[in-house]
Amino acid sequence: MTRSYTVLQVLPALDGGGVERGTVEMVTALAVRGELAVVASAGGPMAREVEDAGGVHVELPLKTKNPLAILRNAGRLAEIIRRYNVDIVHARSRAPAWSAYLAARRTNCPFVTTFHNAYGASHPLKRLYNSVMAKGARVIAISDFVGDYATQTYGVPHAILRMVPRGVEIGRFDPAKVESARVDGLRRAWHLPEGAVVVMLPGRLTRWKGQLVLIEALAHLGRKDIVCLMVGGGSGDYRHEIEDAAVRHRLGGAVRIVEHCRDMPAALMLADVVVSASTRPEGFGRVIVEAQAMGRPVIATNHGGARESVIAGETGFLVPPGDSAALAQAITQVLNLTPDQRMALAVREVDHVRAHFTTRTMTDAVIAVYDELMQGKAA
Numbered sequence: 001m002t003r004s005y006t007v008l009q010v011l012p013a014l015d016g017g018g019v020e021r022g023t024v025e026m027v028t029a030l031a032v033r034g035e036l037a038v039v040a041s042a043g044g045p046m047a048r049e050v051e052d053a054g055g056v057h058v059e060l061p062l063k064t065k066n067p068l069a070i071l072r073n074a075g076r077l078a079e080i081i082r083r084y085n086v087d088i089v090h091a092r093s094r095a096p097a098w099s100a101y102l103a104a105r106r107t108n109c110p111f112v113t114t115f116h117n118a119y120g121a122s123h124p125l126k127r128l129y130n131s132v133m134a135k136g137a138r139v140i141a142i143s144d145f146v147g148d149y150a151t152q153t154y155g156v157p158h159a160i161l162r163m164v165p166r167g168v169e170i171g172r173f174d175p176a177k178v179e180s181a182r183v184d185g186l187r188r189a190w191h192l193p194e195g196a197v198v199v200m201l202p203g204r205l206t207r208w209k210g211q212l213v214l215i216e217a218l219a220h221l222g223r224k225d226i227v228c229l230m231v232g233g234g235s236g237d238y239r240h241e242i243e244d245a246a247v248r249h250r251l252g253g254a255v256r257i258v259e260h261c262r263d264m265p266a267a268l269m270l271a272d273v274v275v276s277a278s279t280r281p282e283g284f285g286r287v288i289v290e291a292q293a294m295g296r297p298v299i300a301t302n303h304g305g306a307r308e309s310v311i312a313g314e315t316g317f318l319v320p321p322g323d324s325a326a327l328a329q330a331i332t333q334v335l336n337l338t339p340d341q342r343m344a345l346a347v348r349e350v351d352h353v354r355a356h357f358t359t360r361t362m363t364d365a366v367i368a369v370y371d372e373l374m375q376g377k378a379a
Contacts, residue, residue, distance in 0.1 A: 005087040005374055006036040008080065010100040012063045012093050014044035016260075018286050019092050019116055021046075022166060022362070026090075027055035029363035038084050040077060040096075056084070062096040070098050077103035087377070088112060088370055094119070097132045110373045114140040114164075117283035118149040118304075130154070138369050140164050142284045143305035162369050165308070166284045167362030170354055173265050173293040175346075182266035190258055192270065196227040197335060200271035202264065202287045205234030205257070210277025210301070211242050216324035217277075217331060219249035226254055231267055233259035268294040273334045276300040279322050285309060292316065293353040295346030297334045299327065309357065315349045 007030060014020050024046060027037040031054030039050045043059045050057040060076055061069065077099055081089065089104040090112040091097035097113060104111040113136035121127040133139070134154035140162050141147035147163050150156040171177075192198065199218065203209045211230055218228055228251070230242070239257065246255035261267045268274060274291035276282075281304025289309050291298045298316035300306035310316040317333065319326040337345065 004033075004035060005370070006038060006084055007088045007090055007370060008038045008040060008077070008084070008086040008100075009090045009092060010040045010062065010077065010096045011091075012096055013042040014039070014046035014050065014057075016044070016046060018166060018284075020044070023092060024049045024053055025167070025169070025359050025363055026366060028053040029360075029367060031055060033367070036084065038080065038086065040080060062099065065095045070095065071102070073099035074102035074106070078106045081107045081109055088373055090114070090370075091132070091136070092116070094130060094132060101132050101135055110137050110377060112136045112138050112140065112369065112373070114142065115146050115150045115283070116142055118146055118153075118281060121153055136160070137373060138162055140366065140369060142166050143308050145281065145304050145308065146283045162365070164362055164365040164369070165305075165357055166286055166289075167359035168286070168290050168293045168353055168357055169359045170293060173268075173290050173353075175265075175269065175295050175350075178265050178269050178294075182263055183269045186261070186263065186266055186270060190229065190256065190270075192227060195225070197223070197225050198227055198229060198271050199273050199275060199331060200229045200231060200268070201275045201277060202231045202267070202291075203276070204232040205230070205236075205239050205242065207238055208278060208280045210279050210322070212245055213277045213279065213322055213324050213327060214275055215242065215245045215249055215251060215255060217327035218251055218254065220325055220328035221331065224254075228255045229267075229270070230255070230257045231261050231264075233257060264290065265294060268296050271296050273297045273299060273331055275327070275331070276306065277321075277327060278304070278306075280304075282306065288316070289353055289357050292349035293357075295350050297337065297342065297345055298349070299330045299334065311348075311352065315345070315352045 009023050027050050030037040037055035040058045040060050042063045047057045088110050089100050091100040092114050113133045115133050119130040134156045138160050139156045246252050274296045276288045278301050284305040288298050288300045300310050301321040302318035312318045317330045319330050
């Protein structure tokens with residue numbers, strides 16, 4: 001297939017995470033179409049995945065927020081744009097976006113940004129720092145919540161705003177494709193007792209992810225058969241605070257922190273309920289969509305992107321942020337579902353994700369943005 005255009009994606013690093021995963025998924029989709037996908041970052045474990053997907057990775061020190069380094073990186077990116085005949089520059093994070101914006105201006109290259117969250121803007125300098133994400137010829141938002149924020153806070157015109165939700169790779173997140181041996185292997189590795197009820201909160205140990213709210217909710221329940229798995233790991237003072245809270249609420253043996261899991265589809269199959277207890281709005285919330293794709297009952301907090309990815313009472317449950325009593329009530333409601341009710345819920349969840357939140361839907365929508373810009377460039 002003849003290549004028709006080249007896209008340069010720019011981000012801080014490829015260490016792992018939703019932004020990084022979406023970048024690699026776009027490389028794959030562009031390669032399938034015969035386009036050349038170039039990624040510039042500071043490198044990381046996923047850099048190899050860019051190459052394996054058919055793209056080109058160029059390592060640059062793009063993690064920096066130093067103004068002089070940002071200017072130097074702009075020059076380096078301009079060289080990359082010329083070297084690879086780049087047609088579109090797509091920035092996915094704020095610090096490298098400034099370098100990408102300056103490089104795109106120098107080379108007269110269309111500039112695209114993706115708003116991944118409602119970035120805080122309480123200080124004028126922070127607002128200026130964030131404002132680069134509003135400078136795209138097209139601005140992609142990963143949810144209506146983020147899109148509304150970009151318009152209201154940074155004045156992004158509706159005419160250039162494109163809402164593209166993040167997607168789940170349903171070929172991987174498919175309950176029918178998870179062998180029981182994978183699930184049993186994790187059950188043994190995590191020493192889950194036979195017959196335990198598993199409440200799972202996937203996500204790194206960060207205060208706003210709401211791990212302490214979940215511990216309080218479990219204390220309200222007072223059940224002895226529940227094991228809470230906090231999958232994502234982490235270290236430092238907050239981890240000790242979580243462990244101390246579990247002991248204080250007499251849940252020490254029931255709350256387990258496990259490190260990053262490379263087989264999340266199998267991990268999710270262990271869960272009787274998956275919780276996202278974030279105390280501040282998330283731009284999208286990929287974990288709760290992945291859990292729905294696996295047909296697991298989900299509970300999320302009623303703000304941010306979760307309001308769009310969970311249909312309350314149909315594909316999951318929404319509770320007020322920071323309300324441990326409401327979370328406990330929702331967990332009880334889920335655990336009291338009959339087998340038939342759980343099965344019907346799982347069917348609705350899977351159908352919902354496959355209709356709205358697949359990787360293919362996401363990559364097709366982003367490529368449509370690229371095509372739109374290329375048509376305008378040609379005109």
